Amino acid sequence: MAATLPADSVGRVSPQSVRFDEPLLLECGRELPGYTLAYETYGVLNADATNAILVCHALSGNHHAAGYDSEDARKPGWWEACIGPGKPLDTNRFFVVCSNNLGGCHGSTGPTSEDPATGQAYGADFPLVTVGDWVRTQARLADHLGIERWAAVAGGSLGGMQALQWAIDLPERIGHAIVIAAAPRLSAQNIAFNEVARQAIRSDPDFHEGRYALTGDRPRTGLMLARMLGHITYLSEAAMGEKFGRERRDERGAFGFHYGVEFEVESYLRHQGESFVDRFDANTYLLMTKALDYFDPAAATGGDLSKALARTTAPFFVASFTSDWRFPPAASHEIVRALLDINKRVSYAEIEADHGHDAFLMPVPRYQEVFGAYMNRVAEEVGA
Amino acid sequence: MAATLPADSVGRVSPQSVRFDEPLLLECGRELPGYTLAYETYGVLNADATNAILVCHALSGNHHAAGYDSEDARKPGWWEACIGPGKPLDTNRFFVVCSNNLGGCHGSTGPTSEDPATGQAYGADFPLVTVGDWVRTQARLADHLGIERWAAVAGGSLGGMQALQWAIDLPERIGHAIVIAAAPRLSAQNIAFNEVARQAIRSDPDFHEGRYALTGDRPRTGLMLARMLGHITYLSEAAMGEKFGRERRDERGAFGFHYGVEFEVESYLRHQGESFVDRFDANTYLLMTKALDYFDPAAATGGDLSKALARTTAPFFVASFTSDWRFPPAASHEIVRALLDINKRVSYAEIEADHGHDAFLMPVPRYQEVFGAYMNRVAEEVGA
Numbered sequence: 001m002a003a004t005l006p007a008d009s010v011g012r013v014s015p016q017s018v019r020f021d022e023p024l025l026l027e028c029g030r031e032l033p034g035y036t037l038a039y040e041t042y043g044v045l046n047a048d049a050t051n052a053i054l055v056c057h058a059l060s061g062n063h064h065a066a067g068y069d070s071e072d073a074r075k076p077g078w079w080e081a082c083i084g085p086g087k088p089l090d091t092n093r094f095f096v097v098c099s100n101n102l103g104g105c106h107g108s109t110g111p112t113s114e115d116p117a118t119g120q121a122y123g124a125d126f127p128l129v130t131v132g133d134w135v136r137t138q139a140r141l142a143d144h145l146g147i148e149r150w151a152a153v154a155g156g157s158l159g160g161m162q163a164l165q166w167a168i169d170l171p172e173r174i175g176h177a178i179v180i181a182a183a184p185r186l187s188a189q190n191i192a193f194n195e196v197a198r199q200a201i202r203s204d205p206d207f208h209e210g211r212y213a214l215t216g217d218r219p220r221t222g223l224m225l226a227r228m229l230g231h232i233t234y235l236s237e238a239a240m241g242e243k244f245g246r247e248r249r250d251e252r253g254a255f256g257f258h259y260g261v262e263f264e265v266e267s268y269l270r271h272q273g274e275s276f277v278d279r280f281d282a283n284t285y286l287l288m289t290k291a292l293d294y295f296d297p298a299a300a301t302g303g304d305l306s307k308a309l310a311r312t313t314a315p316f317f318v319a320s321f322t323s324d325w326r327f328p329p330a331a332s333h334e335i336v337r338a339l340l341d342i343n344k345r346v347s348y349a350e351i352e353a354d355h356g357h358d359a360f361l362m363p364v365p366r367y368q369e370v371f372g373a374y375m376n377r378v379a380e381e382v383g384a
Numbered sequence: 385m386a387a388t389l390p391a392d393s394v395g396r397v398s399p400q401s402v403r404f405d406e407p408l409l410l411e412c413g414r415e416l417p418g419y420t421l422a423y424e425t426y427g428v429l430n431a432d433a434t435n436a437i438l439v440c441h442a443l444s445g446n447h448h449a450a451g452y453d454s455e456d457a458r459k460p461g462w463w464e465a466c467i468g469p470g471k472p473l474d475t476n477r478f479f480v481v482c483s484n485n486l487g488g489c490h491g492s493t494g495p496t497s498e499d500p501a502t503g504q505a506y507g508a509d510f511p512l513v514t515v516g517d518w519v520r521t522q523a524r525l526a527d528h529l530g531i532e533r534w535a536a537v538a539g540g541s542l543g544g545m546q547a548l549q550w551a552i553d554l555p556e557r558i559g560h561a562i563v564i565a566a567a568p569r570l571s572a573q574n575i576a577f578n579e580v581a582r583q584a585i586r587s588d589p590d591f592h593e594g595r596y597a598l599t600g601d602r603p604r605t606g607l608m609l610a611r612m613l614g615h616i617t618y619l620s621e622a623a624m625g626e627k628f629g630r631e632r633r634d635e636r637g638a639f640g641f642h643y644g645v646e647f648e649v650e651s652y653l654r655h656q657g658e659s660f661v662d663r664f665d666a667n668t669y670l671l672m673t674k675a676l677d678y679f680d681p682a683a684a685t686g687g688d689l690s691k692a693l694a695r696t697t698a699p700f701f702v703a704s705f706t707s708d709w710r711f712p713p714a715a716s717h718e719i720v721r722a723l724l725d726i727n728k729r730v731s732y733a734e735i736e737a738d739h740g741h742d743a744f745l746m747p748v749p750r751y752q753e754v755f756g757a758y759m760n761r762v763a764e765e766v767g768a
Binding site: 028029127128185186187188189191192193195196198199200202203205221224225228229231232235237240241243244245246255257258259262263265266269270273286290293294296325 | 412413511512569570571572573575576577579580582583584586587589605608609612613615616619621624625627628629630639641642643646647649650653654657670674677678680709
């Protein structure tokens with residue numbers, strides 16, 4: 001943790017958790033007898049509980065969205081660019097809540113948790129959960145916190161999909177839907193990348209059909225490959241080119257004619273892959289990719305997204321980034337068009353940014369500006 | 385093989401091979417005592433040997449570029465769209481030669497060949513070869529065939545890079561350089577994808593540091609992952625979307641909530657991966673990706689591609705495809721610009737095609753038309 005915390009950070013934060021003992025019937029048909037959600041909150045809930053924002057995380061995220069969660073934390077939470085005093089999700093005005101999704105590996109019940117039926121880690125026996133399942137667990141968290149209605153539900157990528165699903169499933173409990181760098185469904189190419197990642201994990205001999213916790217092994221190699229691949233899709237070609245180009249570790253020397261690290265981009269990817277496996281669970285990674293693949297709210301209405309959105313009442317803020325090829329602007333356009341076609345309120349911002357999909361995590365000035373302006377109106381609306 | 389062969393096919397073909405016993409000093413500094421090249425030829429070499437075209441293959445290709453190489457072949461060679469009677473590389477006029485690259489696994493000396501020093505397969509001990517090394521081995525093949533100068537050297541992707549290198553290294557021996565869907569060097573993103581593929585192969589426990597031939601194992605899983613990943617980059621997002629969308633094996637059913645095949649695109653990728661491992665060697669795949677990573681003719685001239693191309697005398701035909709995101713039109717533009725800047729002759733075609741990088745292998749009418757028109761002029765020039 002920096003000796004002096006930045007003035008626009010929420011500062012030192014601590015996770016909380018809540019146990020729900022009421023059984024939860026999941027979309028897959030299985031029932032969880034109970035579950036725990038880990039979460040963090042930033043800012044203060046006002047007396048009427050009208051200023052609460054739910055932030056939803058993406059594939060590899062968790063409840064630690066802002067601030068510093070330990071004395072020696074070198075990095076703040078994943079959405080530090082957008083959560084904090086004076087930032088778009090202004091903690092001087094809003095009470096911001098972020099939970100680790102059910103199925104996660106950072107404190108919420110998931111594959112690494114103990115299955116009460118066996119006394120051992122769930123592992124591969126943890127049920128596949130959906131975006132809809134997450135909405136229902138997050139609604140219980142809202143109940144627990146005394147929040148009847150979120151001023152907004154916000155997220156980027158898979159987090160944006162949760163905001164979209166909230167607007168559809170529980171329109172009475174969401175004031176605004178903030179859908180950033182997301183898509184109404186994955187493309188074939190998105191699914192293909194997920195499938196390669198899954199195959200990498202599942203074919204790792206240390207995966208043991210997902211029951212690796214019993215063996216002491218972990219499918220480190222497979223998870224590393226999945227993460228390396230993911231990273232390529234999070235950055236734009238231009239961003240990668242600018243950041244690494246063809247720079248080599250040993251710029252002066254000739255090529256090594258070996259398979260060790262030569263190019264800087266190789267070093268970066270290996271480092272990203274290796275550090276990820278220390279902090280993430282492979283079964284969680286697998287189920288998160290499946291939740292992504294399955295997400296398709298328009299499927300229930302014969303592919304008609306407008307029909308799927310007909311029940312929504314929340315105005316939408318939709319944003320995309322020009323260099324995002326994972327969830328490109330065209331995917332956001334589809335959401336915007338579907339809303340406009342049925343006269344729903346939607347604000348759309350297409351942000352010029354070179355960072356690719358990762359831009360939604362970054363302090364891109366124009367992004368912070370338009371997102372902030374929208375949230376300012378939300379704050380005024382709820383008297384925050 | 386189809387009961388009746390198409391009239392515009394070269395028909396039944398047979399591979400040939402030639403052994404070179406003169407040692408070959410490679411760019412990596414190691415020397416091969418001798419080597420074999422497997423090759424095929426289509427058409428007839430004219431009396432002056434002026435009508436010969438060298439075709440260079442890409443990463444997973446080989447010498448079988450056209451026609452049917454067995455009675456029961458269900459598919460013709462990889463460039464059937466462009467080689468044959470009346471096609472751009474018109475075998476009624478040209479004598480077309482395609483060899484399996486040194487380091488390959490389909491008849492030319494490579495990792496699966498016996499190392500004379502040990503009596504065992506080279507495996508990982510096979511030296512890493514470069515595009516420049518290939519040019520020199522192909523020049524020896526030209527000598528062997530009595531071809532002093534190719535009317536043209538042609539290729540797509542990594543094959544196009546070989547044509548470019550030919551124009552630089554042996555300007556007196558190449559009439560025209562046909563550079564299709566290629567690039568003057570890989571981008572950081574390209575290298576990143578290659579690195580993930582390599583890590584997938586090299587971390588497969590059956591890889592045994594590349595000495596798997598001694599064990600009877602083969603790194604099937606790693607090679608399958610590499611190929612699945614490759615396939616994603618060969619197709620455009622649009623082509624994948626059109627071909628597979630979100631179609632599922634069981635369209636009527638609910639989601640399976642399992643990790644088996646559900647989406648058609650998953651089935652396609654797995655099939656592509658599985659069928660590839662039966663016909664390709666992992667060590668060859670590795671060294672081909674390294675040859676790609678290393679290719680950068682402008683590196684020797686301080687990054688100035690025009691300077692690197694200064695010695696070329698061959699007019700260029702450069703073509704790219706609008707939906708190719710592996711080697712996008714911008715990469716071809718760079719070659720064209722570098723040639724124009726030094727007043728070299730170049731024709732450039734940017735072909736509208738949805739197929740992505742794979743378009744260079746496909747019978748895209750506009751592509752065949754402009755490529756054919758160019759080759760028609762080449763034929764007239766050499767009296768073919």
